[in-house]
Amino acid sequence: MSQAIKLWDIHGGIHPEENKSQSNQLPISTLPLPKKLYLPLQQHIGSPSELTVKIGDKVLKGQRLAEANGFISASLHAPTSGTIVSIEERQIPHASGLTAETIEIETDGLEQWCEREVITDYLHTDPIALLAHIRNHGITGMGGAGFPTAVKLTPKDDDHIDTLIINGAECEPYITSDQLLMRERADQVIDGISVLGQILKPKRCIIGVEDNKLDAVKALRDSIDAHPKTLPFEVKVAAIPTKYPSGGEKQLIQILTGKEVPHGSIPADLGIVCQNVGTVAAISKAVLEGEPLISRITTVTGDAVSQKGNFETLIGTPIEDLLAHCGVDESKLFRLIMGGPMMGFTLHSTDLPVIKTTNCILAATEQEFPNPAQAQDCIRCGMCAEACPAELLPQQLYWFSRSKEFDKAKHFNLFDCIECGACSFVCPSHIPLVQHFRFAKGGIRQEEQAHIKSEHAKMRFEARQDRLAKEEAEKEARRKARADAAAKAKAEKEAKAKLAESQESPTTNTPTADASEGDDKKAAIAAAIARSKSKKPASNETTPSSVDIKPFKVASSQARAAHLQAQRALNAAKETGELSKEQIAEQEANVSSLKKAYEDAKAKLDQAKNGNTVAPAQEQAPSVDIKALKVASSQTRAAYLKAQRAFDTAKEAGELSAEQLTEQASEVSKLQTDYENAKAKLDAAKNGSPTQTAEAASSPTVDIKALKVASSQARAAYLKSQRAYDASKEDGSTSEDELSAQLKKVEALQSTYEKAKAALDDAKSGKTPASNPVAKEKASPSPSETFENKYKQVKVETSQARAAAKQAQKAVDEANEQGKDETQIKELETALAESVQTYEKLNSKKLVLQEKVKARKAVEASAVSQPKESKPAPETVAEQPPAEDDPTKKLKELKVAASQSKAAWRKLERELGKAQEAGEDTAELEQKVSAAKTTYEQANEAKTTAMAALNS
Amino acid sequence: MTLLTAILALVALALVFGAILGFASIRFKVEGNPIVDQIDSLLPQTQCGQCSYPGCKPYAEAIADGEKINKCPPGGENTIQALADLLGVEPEPLDAEHGEESVTKVAVIREDECIGCTKCIQACPVDAILGAAKQMHTVIASECTGCDLCVEPCPVDCIDMVPVAPTVQTWSWEQPSTTADSIAAKNDNLIITDKGRGAAA
Structure with a gap:
């Protein structure tokens, strides 16, 4: 059996009063089943568990409630059967007093077990399966920290474990839960060691027990003797001298093996694994009985309870219940501590559950745990350094922690401090040294986190900067390319014009498809130029018409020549039958487009000749454009369909090889995109022109509307002033002069209203509002509205033009990517330049109109605000968009308006606050704020009504 | 004669070392200012611009050129302390003009x-x-x-x-108070008391 084991000593250490006899006299008893259990999702070190149940679920005893989330995490199981009542944030037993997600179970008292998984033949089970079993059963360290046991039992590849140390030291005063466990359930501990032996395959195992628990030592030794078969390695029980903190992991290892765990390493690096006796017993229960970690032995002690002892407590039992069972005297309870007096922490409420690491509940009276004495200055006596089991220099660390010199504290190995509290215990100045060290550790960790975060932010910031720079460079490159293309096109055009001037007849070209294509492009350019020229009114109007005609002539003759050539080439090709169907179709399309271009050019020439130089051309331009676009669209469509058909037949016939097929397919898709682009352009153009015509048509109705608004406004103003007048008359407080003035005002308003009404009627009955001067004068809002309408239209057009430009750009890019012919690309580029031009024109127009609208609005606002002293109505009316609009759209607008006004109001309020702080004069600002507030309220009201209307 | 030899010898030495130094200054030239990177790594990288520079790097460059180190509210006292340690200057309180630490x-x-x-x-x-x-x-x-x-x-x-x-993951202990009146209020942190721990052995 056990011969004497060589023991070593640790540095420092203290001998506090043990206070264990109060609670270790009675055997372990079981607590009655509590009505409710509270299970925080995090009772261990690592990441919180992940829920696997939901509110309302019926759970059985031992059923998993939450599973391990990540490597360092642990599962959580139902301690008894019952119903999940809630899953919410509750205060947890933690030094911080913070809340965390907690499952609340209402117990049903049935104690109905779920199916248990038992491994009886664990000696022939794969260690990995055993580890998984331990992990699945939620076992964590029971000594205090709650580190997931399976993680601790998974050694790194190169570590071979030769010594297993079981920690039964229980060196903290008051706590006796491990002692009772070893005394009463030694067999469980030994079985657990046997399981661990199968997992770790150690050469020996030492159970370290302080020599104040000789009953436990004896029980363990007896149990070892009774289990010779399941222990294929040497298991010894060492009775070690009682000294705090011999139960610290590193300290116990040093006492039992003489080895010190170096800074920054773990015991496994020395071939040692250390487990608490409670953990070992829990492992044995999990493996041999299939019972997950759902209960533990908790010591309840302290002078505030009458029945001190150890209790088999379900995890999640409210401490309230535990204390009530033990006969707590609330009046005597001065401090409630979870854990021991040295390393535990104060609880601020009894409404907290027992968790996996609750080894002791200490309900102390004031006599037992009075408030600490006032800390005095450090006298550098050095007693702390003598007591420190980690051989640190607590007084140095104290200075650094106090002055937040974390770097230096770190340099003095602060992180080797086990926070045992021996230094605080011996300090004659009552300095709370451990608390300072805990603070410094937290500070260092926070700094590290902050540093990681700042590095991350820096990375992201730099990535963003790079991206922005790249985008800018790309934009610049595109702009340059566009400018180059435009310049090139211009130069070419000039050269062409010169060439055409110098020789009357068109140059003779070889009738090849390429040449015709080139010419086609040139003709298109010429036509486009002709078009754009015809659009420029101001410059052309003053110049003589003969100058105008020349370019048209040139363009027309060029287009004609190109058309003829293409026609010829096509005929030749048809005759020889050399070309495929598709090619012919393409050429045909070319020819017809050339013809079209020629006709266009001719038409323009005729127009120019006839002298109606500009205005008609301008009007016609869109329709011509549409026509051209229509033709282009249908052509591309035809080409696309043909190509598609050809592709299909080829596919069916199976004549072509796969490569050819894919080639064809790509061509088809190209054509499709071309077609779609053309169609989009066409649509855009179509949309662009009808709006212009619609504008004129819609204006009378708009006018009527405006008049209506004006009339109702005038009426409202009139009625209000009438009422005000009546009121003041009755009041009798105002003087006669004032009354007469008011009366006059009322009369004036009445006439205004009548005029407005007349104007409205006129407008309704078909008379133009312009013919009625009174109506015109009174209908002041109407011009602004027409302006606005125009502005809106132009805006729409502008955005369309922009979209067209973008599309064109995309087409160019696509073409570039697909490696299309240069000529084609150039064509596209000219189209692009054109659309960009249109867009710019429209945009400038838009801006001008915008300015106008703004100016008009400002004038109106001032006009409206002056005569009305008692009527804010028109403004709100004006703010509300016409009811005919799409309601959701309207609602959105209202929402935006409301939140904008809110923002304005808030900003003003903030300003006001600042001004008030600064002690400035705030009367004006206050007025502004209230005005903004009313605006916001109105807008908000409008919003809510609109919302309600929409909902109903 | 000896005087001349001495002068010549010294001149020769000066030329040789000068050449070595000149070569070294070209061959081992350090790109940029390494202190800027060190300063930059101490700044909190919020890129907030409260220091009136358009980002942390520009402020780091400015500090390297002699700008004050107390213009970074997000970094606060800790950053000022770290910068002071790095640059060997006296730490100053945070310049309130640029905001307060929060x-x-x-x-x-x-x-x-x-x-x-x-x-x-x-x-x-x-x-x-x-x-x-x-x-x-x-x-x-x-x-x-x-x-x-x-x-x-x-x-x-x-x-x-x-x-x-x-x-629970990010929480850490507060610094124990050292003033007389608040010690009782702050005693939550303090578990061990003279009575509870018993007599020292």
């Missing part, structure tokens, strides 16, 4: 008020805001540095700076 905050968009204007997205220096035009935006809290830059551009004022609440 708890870590994170921007939160009230999503039902967001109108999808993308202005905050453009303002965010670390791309921590997600969204598209006319779509609701949201802040990726883990990427937000709490720099405040997105609050001002918001036209509907729907961005709040919310202090980051400590969780």
Whole structure:
């Protein structure tokens, strides 16, 4: 059996009063089943568990409630059967007093077990399966920290474990839960060691027990003797001298093996694994009985309870219940501590559950745990350094922690401090040294986190900067390319014009498809130029018409020549039958487009000749454009369909090889995109022109509307002033002069209203509002509205033009990517330049109109605000968009308006606050704020009504 | 004669060493100022611009050129201390002109008020805001540095700076008070008392 084991000593250490006899006299008893259990999702070190149940679920005893989330995490199981009542944030037993997600179970008292998984033949089970079993059963360290046991039992590849140390030291005063466990359930501990032996395959195992628990030592030794078969390695029980903190992991290892765990390493690096006796017993229960970690032995002690002892407590039992069972005297309870007096922490409420690491509940009276004495200055006596089991220099660390010199504290190995509290215990100045060290550790960790975060932010910031720079460079490159293309096109055009001037007849070209294509492009350019020229009114109007005609002539003759050539080439090709169907179709399309271009050019020439130089051309331009676009669209469509058909037949016939097929397919898709682009352009153009015509048509109705608004406004103003007048008359407080003035005002308003009404009627009955001067004068809002309408239209057009430009750009890019012919690309580029031009024109127009609208609005606002002293109505009316609009759209607008006004109001309020702080004069600002507030309220009201209307 | 030899010898030595030094200064030239990177790594990288420089790097460069080290409110006293240690200057209190040190905050968009204007997205220096035009935006809290830059551009004022609440994972102990009157109030931290621990052996 056990011969004497060589023991070593640790540095420092203290001998506090043990206070264990109060609670270790009675055997372990079981607590009655509590009505409710509270299970925080995090009772261990690592990441919180992940829920696997939901509110309302019926759970059985031992059923998993939450599973391990990540490597360092642990599962959580139902301690008894019952119903999940809630899953919410509750205060947890933690030094911080913070809340965390907690499952609340209402117990049903049935104690109905779920199916248990038992491994009886664990000696022939794969260690990995055993580890998984331990992990699945939620076992964590029971000594205090709650580190997931399976993680601790998974050694790194190169570590071979030769010594297993079981920690039964229980060196903290008051706590006796491990002692009772070893005394009463030694067999469980030994079985657990046997399981661990199968997992770790150690050469020996030492159970370290302080020599104040000789009953436990004896029980363990007896149990070892009774289990010779399941222990294929040497298991010894060492009775070690009682000294705090011999139960610290590193300290116990040093006492039992003489080895010190170096800074920054773990015991496994020395071939040692250390487990608490409670953990070992829990492992044995999990493996041999299939019972997950759902209960533990908790010591309840302290002078505030009458029945001190150890209790088999379900995890999640409210401490309230535990204390009530033990006969707590609330009046005597001065401090409630979870854990021991040295390393535990104060609880601020009894409404907290027992968790996996609750080894002791200490309900102390004031006599037992009075408030600490006032800390005095450090006298550098050095007693702390003598007591420190980690051989640190607590007084140095104290200075650094106090002055937040974390770097230096770190340099003095602060992180080797086990926070045992021996230094605080011996300090004659009552300095709370451990608390300072805990603070410094937290500070260092926070700094590290902050540093990681700042590095991350820096990375992201730099990535963003790079991206922005790249985008800018790309934009610049595109702009340059566009400018180059435009310049090139211009130069070419000039050269062409010169060439055409110098020789009357068109140059003779070889009738090849390429040449015709080139010419086609040139003709298109010429036509486009002709078009754009015809659009420029101001410059052309003053110049003589003969100058105008020349370019048209040139363009027309060029287009004609190109058309003829293409026609010829096509005929030749048809005759020889050399070309495929598709090619012919393409050429045909070319020819017809050339013809079209020629006709266009001719038409323009005729127009120019006839002298109606500009205005008609301008009007016609869109329709011509549409026509051209229509033709282009249908052509591309035809080409696309043909190509598609050809592709299909080829596919069916199976004549072509796969490569050819894919080639064809790509061509088809190209054509499709071309077609779609053309169609989009066409649509855009179509949309662009009808709006212009619609504008004129819609204006009378708009006018009527405006008049209506004006009339109702005038009426409202009139009625209000009438009422005000009546009121003041009755009041009798105002003087006669004032009354007469008011009366006059009322009369004036009445006439205004009548005029407005007349104007409205006129407008309704078909008379133009312009013919009625009174109506015109009174209908002041109407011009602004027409302006606005125009502005809106132009805006729409502008955005369309922009979209067209973008599309064109995309087409160019696509073409570039697909490696299309240069000529084609150039064509596209000219189209692009054109659309960009249109867009710019429209945009400038838009801006001008915008300015106008703004100016008009400002004038109106001032006009409206002056005569009305008692009527804010028109403004709100004006703010509300016409009811005919799409309601959701309207609602959105209202929402935006409301939140904008809110923002304005808030900003003003903030300003006001600042001004008030600064002690400035705030009367004006206050007025502004209230005005903004009313605006916001109105807008908000409008919003809510609109919302309600929409909902109903 | 000896005088001349001595002079010649010294001149020769001077030339040789001068050549070596000159070569070394070209061959081992350090690109940029290494101190800038060191300063930059101490700054909190919120890129908030409260120091009046357009980002942390520019401020680091300015500090290397002699700018004061107390203009970084997000970094606070700790950063000032670290900079003072690095540069060997006296730490100064934070310049209140540039703002005050406050708890870590994170921007939160009230999503039902967001109108999808993308202005905050453009303002965010670390791309921590997600969204598209006319779509609701949201802040990726883990990427937000709490720099405040997105609050001002918001036209509907729907961005709040919310202090980051400590969780069980991020919580840490407070510094024990050393003043007389608060020691009783702060005794939560203190578990061991003379009576409870018993007599020292």
